[in-house]
Amino acid sequence: xxxxxxxxxxxxxxxxxxxxxxxxxxxxxxxxxxxxxxxxxxxxxxxxxxxxxxxxxxxxxxxxxxxxxxxxxxxxxxxxxxxxxxxxxxxxxxxxxxxxxxxxxxxxxxxxxxxxxxxxxxxxxxxxxxxxxxxxxxxxxxxxxxxxxxxxxxxxxxxxxxxxxxxxxxxxxxxxxxxxxxxxxxxxxxxxxxxxxxxxxxxxxxxxxxxxxxxxxxxxxxxxxxxxxxxxxxxxxxxxxxxxxxxxxxxxxxxxxxxxxxxxxxxxxxxxxxxxxxxxxxxxxxxxxxxxxxxxxxxxxxxxxxxxxxxxxxxxxxxxxxxx
Amino acid sequence: xxxxxxxxxxxxxxxxxxxxxxxxxxxxxxxxxxxxxxxxxxxxxxxxxxxxxxxxxxxxxxxxxxxxxxxxxxxxxxxxxxxxxxxxxxxxxxxxxxxxxxxxxxxxxxxxxxxxxxxxxxxxxxxxxxxxxxxxxxxxxxxxxxxxxxxxxxxxxxxxxxxxxxxxxxxxxxxxxxxxxxxxxxxxxxxxxxxxxxxxxxxxxxxxxxxxxxxxxxxxxxxxxxxxxxxxxxxxxxxxxxxxxxxxxxxxxxxxxxxxxxxxxxxxxxxxxxxxxxxxxxxxxxxxxxxxxxxxxxxxxxxxxxxxxxxxxxx
Numbered sequence: 305x306x307x308x309x310x311x312x313x314x315x316x317x318x319x320x321x322x323x324x325x326x327x328x329x330x331x332x333x334x335x336x337x338x339x340x341x342x343x344x345x346x347x348x349x350x351x352x353x354x355x356x357x358x359x360x361x362x363x364x365x366x367x368x369x370x371x372x373x374x375x376x377x378x379x380x381x382x383x384x385x386x387x388x389x390x391x392x393x394x395x396x397x398x399x400x401x402x403x404x405x406x407x408x409x410x411x412x413x414x415x416x417x418x419x420x421x422x423x424x425x426x427x428x429x430x431x432x433x434x435x436x437x438x439x440x441x442x443x444x445x446x447x448x449x450x451x452x453x454x455x456x457x458x459x460x461x462x463x464x465x466x467x468x469x470x471x472x473x474x475x476x477x478x479x480x481x482x483x484x485x486x487x488x489x490x491x492x493x494x495x496x497x498x499x500x501x502x503x504x505x506x507x508x509x510x511x512x513x514x515x516x517x518x519x520x521x522x523x524x525x526x527x528x529x530x531x532x533x534x535x536x537x538x539x540x541x542x543x544x545x546x547x548x549x550x551x552x553x554x555x556x557x558x559x560x561x562x563x564x565x566x567x568x569x570x571x572x573x574x575x576x577x578x579x580x581x582x583x584x585x586x587x588x589x590x591x592x593x594x595x596x597x598x599x600x601x602x603x604x605x606x607x608x609x610x611x612x613x614x615x616x617x618x619x620x621x622x623x624x625x626x627x628x
Numbered sequence: 629x630x631x632x633x634x635x636x637x638x639x640x641x642x643x644x645x646x647x648x649x650x651x652x653x654x655x656x657x658x659x660x661x662x663x664x665x666x667x668x669x670x671x672x673x674x675x676x677x678x679x680x681x682x683x684x685x686x687x688x689x690x691x692x693x694x695x696x697x698x699x700x701x702x703x704x705x706x707x708x709x710x711x712x713x714x715x716x717x718x719x720x721x722x723x724x725x726x727x728x729x730x731x732x733x734x735x736x737x738x739x740x741x742x743x744x745x746x747x748x749x750x751x752x753x754x755x756x757x758x759x760x761x762x763x764x765x766x767x768x769x770x771x772x773x774x775x776x777x778x779x780x781x782x783x784x785x786x787x788x789x790x791x792x793x794x795x796x797x798x799x800x801x802x803x804x805x806x807x808x809x810x811x812x813x814x815x816x817x818x819x820x821x822x823x824x825x826x827x828x829x830x831x832x833x834x835x836x837x838x839x840x841x842x843x844x845x846x847x848x849x850x851x852x853x854x855x856x857x858x859x860x861x862x863x864x865x866x867x868x869x870x871x872x873x874x875x876x877x878x879x880x881x882x883x884x885x886x887x888x889x890x891x892x893x894x895x896x897x898x899x900x901x902x903x904x905x906x907x908x909x910x911x912x913x914x915x916x917x918x919x920x921x922x923x924x925x926x927x928x929x930x931x932x933x934x935x936x937x938x939x940x941x942x943x
Binding site: 346347459461462489490491492493494495497498516517518519520521522523542543545546547556557558559560561562563564570571572573574575577578 | 670671779780781809810812813814815817821838839840842843844877880882884885886887888894898899
C-alpha cells in the first residue's frame with residue numbers, strides 16, 4: 305500500500321544538566337494514505353512528543369531528536385531545511401492541539417487566525433483569504449458572521465471547532481490530532497468526533513489521533529498503536545487490538561475501564577506506576593508492573609513480534625486469545 | 629437500611645452583573661446509609677455546587693439539608709465544626725487541593741489537630757496517621773515528603789487519607805478520578821470501594837464520566853443546567869432511559885469495543901446560559917422532541933416506574 309508517512313527508529317530525548325529523559329525510544333510507525341491511526345497511551349508515554357517530532361516542533365533545548373528518520377512523501381523531514389519544513393508544516397501536515405482554551409490567540413479574531421494560515425500557504429489576497437476562512441468556519445458548523453469575534457466569545461466546543469478549521473484550512477495530507485476532545489463534555493465530544501470523521505472522509509486526509517481514551521479510538525480509527533514509556537508495545541488493526549489483545553499492558557488498560565454492559569464488582573488495574581523516563585528499566589520497560597514477567601524480561605528488551613498478519617507485539621510472553 | 633442524608637428543594641443562585649445564575653435549582657433526593665449516589669452531568673450543570681452546598685462550603689439560597697434526621701441547613705459555629713467530623717470532601721484536582729508547603733504527614737494530621745481527636749497525644753496521633761496512610765496505600769517512607777515529590781495518583785491518595793482522618797460517615801467526592809490516568813483511576817476506584825465496605829461509608833460521587841458512575845454507584849442522579857432530570861438505580865438507568873437528555877448522554881459515550889455500530893443521538897447546539905434562564909424545561913432548546921409546553925412550564929419529577937423519576941413533559 306501507499307504509505308503517507310514512515311517513521312523509522314525515531315528517538316527523542318530531553319537533555320538537561322542533571323539528567324536525560326528518554327521520551328521516545330526507537331519508534332517505528334507507518335501509516336497508509338487515508339487511514340487513521342490511534343496512538344494510545346497514558347500521561348508521559350511520549351505521544352505528544354512523537355507528534356511534535358513529526359511537526360519539527362520539539363523545543364530545542366532541551367529536546368533533541370538523536371536518531372531516526374521521518375519519511376513523508378519521499379523526503380526525510382528531519383533532514384530538509386527549515387524553509388522547506390515550514391512549507392510542509394500547516395500545509396501538508398497540520399496539527400490539532402489538545403487544549404482549545406490556550407491554543408488560540410486571545411487578541412486576534414478567530415477569522416483572522418484561520419485566514420493567517422491560508423495566507424501563509426496559499427498565495428491568496430487578503431479578501432480571498434477572508435472568504436475562504438468564512439467557508440472554513442461554515443464547514444465546521446460556525447456561522448460565517450462570527451468571523452470577527454474573539455476566542456473568549458466562544459465556548460470550549462466552538463473553540464475546538466475553530467482549531468479544526470485552522471488545521472484543515474489548507475487541505476492537509478496528514479492530520480495530527482492531539483487529544484482533540486479530552487477537554488470537552490461527552491455530548492460536545494460526540495459532535496466534534498463526528499465532524500472530524502466527516503471532514504476526513506471528504507478530504508481523504510490521513511490522521512494520527514493521539515488519545516488516552518480507548519472508546520474514542522474505537523469510534524474513529526482503523527489502526528491502533530499502544531505506547532508505553534516511549535515505545536510502541538502493540539500495533540495492529542482495530543479488531544486485532546480490541547478482540548485479540550496480546551500485550552499485558554494493553555490488557556491492563558482494557559481491565560481498567562469500567563464496562564458499561566457488564567457489572568463487574570472490581571476493576572483490574574495495572575499495579576504500580578509508569579517508570580521514570582529518566583531512569584528506564586534495563587530490560588522491558590513494562591517488566592516492573594507486568595503480571596507475567598520472567599527472568600528474561602528483566603535483562604533483555606524484547607523486539608516486536610508479528611503474532612498474526614499486521615499485528616505486532618513487543619513482549620516475550622505474549623498471551624494468545626482475547627481474555628486469557 | 630436507614631436514611632443518612634436528605635436534600636429538599638435545594639437552590640443555589642449566584643449574583644452576577646448580568647443577573648441571577650441558577651447553579652442549582654430545586655433539587656431533592658435522599659441517600660441511604662452505606663450507599664453511593666452518583667451525580668452525573670456536563671460541566672456547568674451545577675453538580676459541584678450541589679456537593680459544596682450539602683457540606684456547607686457554600687450557603688444554599690433556599691431549601692433544606694437533613695443529616696441523620698437533623699436539619700443542618702443553618703447550623704454555624706461550634707455545631708458546624710462538629711458536623712465536619714461526619715462529613716468530608718475529596719476534591720477534584722489533586723494538584724491544587726493540597727498545601728504544597730506541608731508534608732504528607734502534616735496534611736493528614738491537620739484535621740485531627742483541629743478537632744483535638746487525640747487531645748495532644750503526639751505519639752497516638754502519629755500512629756493514627758501511619759495507619760490511615762497504610763489504609764489508602766501510601767508507603768510509610770513518604771510521610772515526610774512534600775506533595776510535589778509525588779505523582780497524581782499518590783496525591784489523590786493523600787486527599788482521600790485527609791478526608792478519612794476524622795472517620796466521617798459521609799464523603800462528597802467531587803470528580804476524584806478525573807485528573808488521573810485510566811490505570812491509576814482504576815486503582816483509586818478500587819480503593820474507594822474497599823474503604824466503603826470496611827467502614828460503611830456513604831458517598832456522593834460527582835463525575836462527568838458515565839462509565840465510572842455506573843461502576844461505583846447504587847443510584848444515579850442526572851443533572852442538566854441546575855435541575856435534576858432523571859433519577860433511579862444505576863442498573864436501571866443504563867437499561868432504560870426516559871429523559872431525552874439522558875438518552876443522548878448515554879449514546880454519546882464512546883465504547884471501547886471494536887466493530888460496534890450504534891445509533892448515536894447527536895444533540896444540536898450547546899448548553900444554554902444558566903443566568904436568568906427562560907421559563908420552561910432547561911433542556912428544551914436542544915431537545916429533539918420539544919413541544920410548546922416545554923418552553924412554557926418547567927416539568928416536575930414524576931415517578932414513571934417504581935423508583936425511576938423523570939422530569940419531562942413527554943411522559
